[in-house]
Amino acid sequence: MSVVQTIRSAAATAIKELYKQDIPVDDIAINVTKPEFEGEYTIVVFTFTKFSRQKPEETGNTIGTYLAARFPELIAGFNVVKGFLNLSINNDYWVQYLQSNFNNRNVGHKPANGKKVMVEYSSPNTNKPLHLGHLRNNFLGYSIAEILKANGYEVVKANLVNDRGIHICKSMLAWQLFAHGDTPESTGIKGDHLVGDYYVKFETLLKEQAEPIIARVLENDFRDFSGADLERVEKLGALLHKPEIHADKEKSDKIHDEIKELARNKTEIMQQAKIMLQQWEAGNPEVRTLWSTMNGWVYQGFDVTYKRLGIDFDKIYYESETYLLGKDLVEDGLRKGVLFKKEDNSVWIDLTNDGLDQKLLLRGDGTSVYMTQDLGTARLKYDDYQMDLSIYVVADEQNYHFKVLKLILEKLQEPAAEGVFHLSYGMVELPHGRMKSREGTVVDADDMITEMVNTSAQHTKESGKLKDFSEDELQRLYEVIGLGAMKFFLLRVDPKKRMIFNPEESIDFHGFTGPFIQYSHARIKSILREAGVTDTSHLDTYRHNDSLLPLEKSLIMLNEQFGEVLEDAQKEMSPSVIANYAFKLAQEFNSFYAEKVDGKYTYSIVNAESEEKKNLRLQIITHTVHTIRRSMELLGIEVPERM
RNA sequence: GGACCGGUAGCUCAGCUGGAUAGAGCAGCUGCCUUCUAAGCAGCAGGCCAUUGGUUCGAAUCCAAUCCGGUUCACCA
Structure with a gap:
């Protein structure tokens, strides 16, 4: 259980004992304590005054006293400022947490929850290459799939290719x-x-x-x-x-x-x-042959791009094989009386009671429309996998479509209905507005990748490091950094917000960026090499004679929060939660790394003031390197050993 | 016109299940490389959180109205 959850349940116990009140654990508001106050976590006690019938300060003191007495292994001390009960967590608690978790390579992972989810993403048309908008879709889909896996889901990544x-x-x-x-x-x-x-x-x-x-x-x-x-x-x-x-x-x-x-x-x-x-x-043979030939060319091209991007799929559906589906659902719907026919024989569903319009499902001539296909495909997917959740990563211009799709499936009593979830994301726009293929303002994905990789090569050369790298190693590194910058740029923003990309300014490599985090990772790796620590090295137990220094403690705390962050990212369906966290962690590490007093590093690792401190710090940075790596993996971004 | 989404620093964004003096990055300005990687660190400056009203001990966060921007409401996909 996370520290925050532990505090919550302790507080719930306190409130039950002190005030005879049962309150839901999640109703207890816990914040990270503001730096100007003593303590690590803060319970907001205003809401408890209703039944404590004391002033906020007294309530805070009463609860604080109780917690310190009852849970001494957790709470080392407290102070109350207005209605805020600031808790100091016992150093031993942090150290114990660190020692049992620092070398867990799969930090934050939840055990299997027995649920299956399909993530459909990418879904390109086979008449033109991928562009910047597709990149956001691909990165989002891939990342969400990874986040779900880490949260215990069994995931099927699917791609529905629009090939006809x-x-x-x-x-x-x-x-x-x-x-x-x-x-x-x-x-x-x-x-x-x-x-x-x-x-x-x-x-x-x-x-x-x-x-x-x-x-x-x-x-x-x-x-x-x-x-x-x-x-x-x-x-x-x-x-x-x-x-x-x-x-x-x-x-x-x-x-x-x-x-x-x-x-x-x-x-x-x-x-x-x-x-x-x-x-x-x-089924004209000549046309079909041309069709499959040209689609074949497109797939060869896509494969190269997907491979370069590190994007993959477990299942590929082709629209040419699904576009006729859905008619049987329409038949079912007519039989059930959910759908109706008009004079011209077209079939409709009336959604006016749900605040929407009537929606056509079959034309008068019996041919189907997009919605019909999607209904059929939803059934097909469900028949194939019986998943609990079916995520469609599709731009927000189709919000209405998916609202209607889910509603119709519900009305048809399809078992697939419940799991339908539209992961809607905003369009990537240029400073002057949307990309328009007719106006030639589309930012091509392959061009974009090449440009990012070139930029990363330029930065790397300027840094003057890595003179011992072979040409292949360098090329590999440029890819990792260039793609890292691009992926991070597109994933760091909340999916539902539309985002503006300015090709003139391109994408930064400093600050809140992928390369910053990759760099922090490489820095830690460099220290570990210097200290001779490998994955299998045994680090001695830290005998915590000294108290933890501020940044030692805050790094342990941040690492400890990863599990909750991972859950949040899943609940919000947003990789940006992970991106923000990873940046914060890397930033904190860099402060830890660089702090100097009178020309001496405060947190020197290789030359630490004692063996205990050295071990402690090695454990801290080992944990940090795993958390950073995992965070970035969840975003589909690789982290280099050196850069 | 209806529905949905957004409006936070010059720019790009966090924060939004109500909590302390609203945070980052970029851009601007100061410092810091003989010492574990300067793609870094420390600092300065920058805000009527679109507007108005309401609920509350407390509102960027919740509610209502308004303004601005976007998407959508096809027998297109």
């Missing part, structure tokens, strides 16, 4: 038209980038072809349209000429966008892409 659809056909068509048979091998271009280049070509051509159509619409020439589209576009054209709309930029922009979308659909190239999609669905 109109966007894939766009790349395929453009390749057919312009590539003259080019392949990754013939061009030397990474497969996902090659395919992405043709996607861009398609979009360029599409834009070219759409322009004259848009121009005609704006001049009230609707010859490109017929049927329902004609009606719609005529209406939009008329709206646009109304002065009140013309004056409202937001509204007129919206109308322009819709006209643009309608026009894009009428282009020749778009028509061809749609035909190709139909051919794909019909």
Whole structure:
């Protein structure tokens, strides 16, 4: 049990004995004592005055006296300031904690809880390479999976690849038209980038072809349209000429966008892409062959990137194999009366009682939509793994979708419903706004990695250390540091907040960063080497004749808090909790390391003032090195032995 | 318009299950490398915690309203 929990339960005992009150242990507020006061942890006693019927100070004193008398092995002393009961924890308690935990390489780990969880993340489209937004998704998913594992869950990491659809056909068509048979091998271009280049070509051509159509619409020439589209576009054209709309930029922009979308659909190239999609669905052998060939190139490219990022999966689902699922759920739903049909044979669910709208699940022609697929996939995943929890790492623009998905599953009484959890995260934006592929402002993942690795190489060279490293070792180190900087940058912020990335300023290597923590790790390792301590070395028991010095104590305390931090990170579903903690610990270690009085290190380890102190400090930094390493591993970040 | 998310130092963010004088990093300014790695340490400066009201012994934190920014409400995925 953690120290904080131990104090809580001791306080609960005190309150029960003193005031005959049963209060829930978690209702007892415990803070770390402010540095200006004596003590390590503080109980807030204001709330107890209700039943103590004493002033806060008296209440604090009464409880403090009781605790010191009843739990002397834990509480060495106390003082009361206003309604705050500051507790001094017995040095022996810290030392005992340290001695039984300092060499635990899996600090903070919870035993298996028998629960299974699936984390779906990454889920890329196979028509273009990964970009910065995907990186946040990948790092988050990987990290959450690791955090869940450390909290005792059995984890399945899943990737649902979006490998079919109109966007894939766009790349395929453009390749057919312009590539003259080019392949990754013939061009030397990474497969996902090659395919992405043709996607861009398609979009360029599409834009070219759409322009004259848009121009005609704006001049009230609707010859490109017929049927329902004609009606719609005529209406939009008329709206646009109304002065009140013309004056409202937001509204007129919206109308322009819709006209643009309608026009894009009428282009020749778009028509061809749609035909190709139909051919794909019909199983046309030529189209299918092209499809699997080009997807193969993309996968080769993705594999390289995933490998470099250290991202992996236990299970890969392909949308081409799941996109027809869900129809049987719809049949079930109709039978149960949860769903209903409209005149045109389309199938809907009415969510108006839940404050939402009606939602379409099958079109009039019987084809399914995104939601239908996701319902089917949810059932498939559950049939495959019967997990207790199913996490979807997906950007917050899909909040509504997942709310509806869970609700529909509940209404259909699917067993998968309960576990559905949308781990929603904010978009990564540029200083000028969202990344837009059509405007070429997308930050490519591979470019980004290369840049980070180059920067780390530059920093390393400037430091002038590591002259004895081989070229391979150096290259390996640059990767570890560059990726560490990038991963930490994207994980240190609360997932649900959107974040701004400024490519001009790039990512820092100083301060609250991955390299800072990696550096602290390397520093400790260096001391351990100097002291001749290895993983298997036996450290003598510290005979605690002297009291603990301030930073010795605070480092032990911080290390001891890791278990609670790990639980918090899981409860909050937020790796940033770990990132903040790891930084604080590294920072504390650096203060410990560097403190000097009159030119002498206060906490010298190799040249400590006594053998006992040397052993104590070696234990402290050994614990710290394990905690830092574990924290970073939970973020998917490696820590170097030297840097 | 409805729903959801955010607004804390010049910038990027912690703190938000109510607790002491609101914390970090970056940027700016001072110092510190003969001694376990200066990707570091110590310090200075920087705040009407969006606004207004409420609840409370106590509010950045909870409630209400307002303002600003974002996302979403497709027979797209």
